[in-house]
Amino acid sequence: MPEPPALVLIAGPERVLSDRALDSTLEVFRAHDPQIEVVRLYAADYAPGSLIVHASPSLFGGATAIVLHDADEASDDLQADLLTVIEQAAGDDLRLVVLHKGGNRGKRVLDALKAAGARRIDAPAIKTDREKSDFLTHEFRRARRKATPEAVRALLDAVGRDVGELASAALQLIDDTEGLIDVEQVQEYHGGKVDATGFRVADAAVAGQTSDALRLLRHAIASGLDPVPIVAVLASQLRQVARVATAGGGSSGALAGKLGMAPWQIDRARAAARGWDGDRLGRAIQAVAAADFEVKGGGRDPVYAVEHAILTITRERGAG
Structure with missing residues (x-):
């Protein structure tokens, strides 16, 4: 030895x-x-x-x-x-x-x-979504398991961005499942969190789905999710759309390395960007910035502030 x-x-x-x-x-x-x-x-x-x-x-x-x-x-x-x-x-x-x-x-x-x-x-910091996707993929590989890209994305959306929580969630799936880890297994173990997460709220809002976004928001609030992280996710999703829309062409993998995002996030942002232009995206981002101020103590009703931001986003999305 x-x-x-x-x-x-x-x-x-x-x-x-x-x-x-x-x-x-x-x-x-x-x-x-x-x-x-x-x-x-x-x-x-x-x-x-x-x-x-x-x-x-x-x-x-x-x-x-x-x-x-x-x-x-x-x-x-x-x-x-x-x-x-x-x-x-x-x-x-x-x-x-x-x-x-x-x-x-x-x-x-x-x-x-x-x-x-x-x-x-x-022990370098794991900050970007791409780094966290890579971290999860490596967690499964360490255990000699594989997970589909869709399952990795679903786990990120369900659990959040804390690396410790991601590691624990990956370990649970490794211990409790066999074979390839797919999105259905993530939904089975973390589905309740997925429906109540700000990421689903943001996806619906950015896509212009007003009723779905508001329904998911109310579900999230009823499940105990604070308005602050919901606004943070709304801002993050809109910024990703703006960054990808202005980044030019190239493969998802090439842009992922350039922008510090995961390839699936590039694909999602590209799909979302097709319904936006610069002016309307800018107004949506300003609405979220105003909501951020209100949910952090600047307003009287944080939930109303998030609802107003969502309505602004979906209205701008539908104006194209």
């Missing part, structure tokens, strides 16, 4: 990825030494000198793995202690894992870890 690294840096803001990287690193440590003691320290409540104490050899022997969370929030005292321990961390008795969410704070520590040959594991 190869010797585990004495120093490990897990860098990046994506919590799901960093948690997995930490779990797998500790598994490697425990496989090498089942008795290793794991000590967790957090930058927010760090007591100066405590890292040095935990890093000191024990009178009773045994190995220690110190996990330092949120090094990007480290105080000057913590950074100084980290630099000291990084110089000493080597061999079987001490291992140090540093988690850093990003940014320039703690750069001296990052430079010291790099100079000392620390193993780096990246």
